[in-house]
Amino acid sequence: MPELPEVETTRRGIAPHIVGRRVTGVVLRRPDLRWPIPPEISTLLPGQVIEAVERRAKYLLMPTAAGTALLHLGMSGMLRVLPETTPIGKHDHVDIAFDTGNVLRFTDPRRFGALLWQMPGETHELLEGIGPEPLTDDFDGDVLWRLSRGRSAAVKTFLMDNAVVVGVGNIYASEALFAAGIDPRRAAGKVSRERYARLAAEVKRILAYAIDRGGTTLRDFLAPDGAPGYFFQELFVYGRAGDACKICGHPVRVVTLGQRASFYCATCQK
Ligand SMILES: [Zn+2]
Incomplete structure (x- = not known):
């Protein structure tokens, strides 16, 4: 299962390829992962520019002017940045396409991962009441x-x-x-x-x-x-x-x- 270091490694790996880039489309090959994928992923995310890739606990946060996409790798999830022409595998459930011609592809055989949405100024309920980040001065x-x-x-x-x-x-x-x-x-x-x-x-x-x-x-x-x-x-x-x-x-x-x-x-x- 991806633990915090793997999620942080993923964050550092994808950020240079998508920060400052505009989302040109989203392809959902199934309606749900661990939970239903909210409609905002299809309606609000396209057209937005990814402002950053942040991490809180084991969630990756991709803020835009319209809200923030939250992604969790679950038990077996993997994110890769690939050319949009890359053939699609059986467990490739989500593609977020960018103006670079690349897609951010989420692959998750066991589907315990999650793709969620947080409106501007709100904190998703999954991120409420959780403790400090271990690598910050808030933890000692x-x-x-x-x-x-x-x-x-x-x-x-x-x-x-x-x-x-x-x-x-x-x-x-x-x-x-x-x-x-x-x-x-x-x-x-x-x-x-x-x-x-x-x-x-x-x-x-x-x-x-x-x-x-x-x-x-x-x-x-x-x-x-x-x-x-x-x-x-x-x-x-x-x-x-x-x-x-x-x-x-x-x-x-x-x-x-x-x-x-x-x-x-x-x-x-x-
Ligand atoms: Zn010993």
Whole structure:
């Protein structure tokens, strides 16, 4: 599933090709993805100039004078900028055509993605009440410490709560807790302020590193078979149950927390 670094990599990949460009048409090959595609995508978006490509949590926002298109990659979604003559594949559900002769093509085999619309001056309900961006100064150890007081939920479940901080998915929560030496099962309210400072720093470091790595595959966005780069080679615990911990050699364990498989080292994480 695309996590925050893949979405940010996608944002950086498509932005130079569509910002400042006029939409000449929209082709919807089905009426819905995860949710129905609102009529404004067909009625208001054509003719508009894309002012920016922004990201909030795992949503990509494309503001125009008439409103903002919101796009979510879901479980399997992919965005590519392609010449409009590129043959259409089975899962190519949406094309947004530009005055450059290129299309922004949304491909999504499992259709958990979303294409939505936000009117000027409004905030879409999916973006209301969500926490700070992890890579901004609005997120730090004090935020985690303050929000966690009195909370008995596992610290990993707490870290993955979008109301606390957005975009820290299962892989990055597991890896950041390992790097910070914190047992993911520990009650969020029992983690000290000092340890939350370390955890917030590790979240930022690991996400920034993954985004940097994704940046090396940006040229793929112009290839018909291109896919954003993923960050799977350098994991310490995620997906490694039973394998030796890369630090201490003891087997990595797995436990279910908040209905998610959670990987940790009982020796390195306390
Ligand atoms: Zn270990």
